[in-house]
Amino acid sequence: MDLAGKAAIVTGASSGIGAACARALARRGCRVSLLARREDRLRAVADEIAAGDGEGAALPIRCDLRDEAAIAAALETSHAHWGRTDVLVNNAGLGRSAPLHGGDSAEWRAMWEVNVHALCVATREALALFSPDDGGHIINISSLSGHRVPPGGGFYAATKHAVKAVTEMLRLELRARESRSRVTAISPGFVETEFFEVLHDGDRARAAEVLGRFEKVLSADDVAATMLHVLEAPDHVSISDVLMRPTEQQS
Numbered sequence: 001m002d003l004a005g006k007a008a009i010v011t012g013a014s015s016g017i018g019a020a021c022a023r024a025l026a027r028r029g030c031r032v033s034l035l036a037r038r039e040d041r042l043r044a045v046a047d048e049i050a051a052g053d054g055e056g057a058a059l060p061i062r063c064d065l066r067d068e069a070a071i072a073a074a075l076e077t078s079h080a081h082w083g084r085t086d087v088l089v090n091n092a093g094l095g096r097s098a099p100l101h102g103g104d105s106a107e108w109r110a111m112w113e114v115n116v117h118a119l120c121v122a123t124r125e126a127l128a129l130f131s132p133d134d135g136g137h138i139i140n141i142s143s144l145s146g147h148r149v150p151p152g153g154g155f156y157a158a159t160k161h162a163v164k165a166v167t168e169m170l171r172l173e174l175r176a177r178e179s180r181s182r183v184t185a186i187s188p189g190f191v192e193t194e195f196f197e198v199l200h201d202g203d204r205a206r207a208a209e210v211l212g213r214f215e216k217v218l219s220a221d222d223v224a225a226t227m228l229h230v231l232e233a234p235d236h237v238s239i240s241d242v243l244m245r246p247t248e249q250q251s
């Protein structure tokens with residue numbers, strides 16, 4: 001896809017991988033809608049894009065992805081504003097420590113609702129907005145935890161395994177409909193973002209300790225570069241899943 005002049009929607013664009021994907025799309029001349037709850041952070045990303053030297057532009061849209069009606073409204077707002085929808089990056093997500101032994105079911109629900117349910121709702125709404133002639137591209141930011149279950153991260157891994165399943169489910173549906181649209185999961189290992197602060201209740205020292213075990217983890221820009229590679233592949237190339245990790249990461 002030639003991204004110049006296209007319109008993309010990025011969920012979780014207020015920080016980390018989502019913000020990096022939004023900036024990367026804008027540098028290619030794409031118009032980008034930025035969805036998340038923290039409006040000040042969305043505005044900061046939008047200002048950065050406006051100040052950049054690319055042709056791209058950004059529209060911040062406050063949206064709590066746990067509210068299904070709000071997702072549909074946000075995608076409609078984006079479509080009306082840019083006049084088209086070509087790309088959806090389902091990036092928003094979170095990990096929480098929540099075992100099955102005595103685990104807090106509110107934590108299971110929080111992960112499930114954002115990582116899986118909201119991703120499916122946003123996907124359904126975006127598919128209805130893609131041009132029937134040109135199609136579009138859905139990018140699901142999954143995780144290596146969609147491919148293995150790390151000790152202590154079981155429920156998060158369950159949600160990312162579900163993302164793997166729905167990514168393949170959508171590919172099969174698109175084939176059955178002879179659609180030109182494509183779907184891709186990107187499954188990173190450790191990336192330096194606020195993810196580990198959220199995981200550890202805002203404890204920055206603990207988050208830094210996790211990432212500090214490595215000399216150099218992935219950056220959000222590394223993941224965004226992979227997203228661009230996937231989106232810009234020729235029409236006949238459908239990349240289904242990309243597993244990427246810091247070279248020194250074991251599993």
Ligand SMILES: NC(=O)c1ccc[n+]([C@@H]2O[C@H](COP(=O)([O-])OP(=O)(O)OC[C@H]3O[C@@H](n4cnc5c(N)ncnc54)[C@H](OP(=O)(O)O)[C@@H]3O)[C@@H](O)[C@H]2O)c1
Binds near residue numbers: 017037038095
């Ligand atoms: N960092 C890693 O090592 C890593 C590895 C593999 C996969 N991933 C995946 O990468 C994706 C992005 O995470 P990240 O690493 O960039 O972490 P992050 O910096 O914590 O970003 C998470 C984003 O999700 C948004 N979000 C969370 N709950 C939301 C809700 N209810 N409604 C709307 N937005 C919500 C947050 O925005 P607000 O708080 O402003 O709403 C934020 O923008 C996630 O799917 C994560 O599972 C991360």
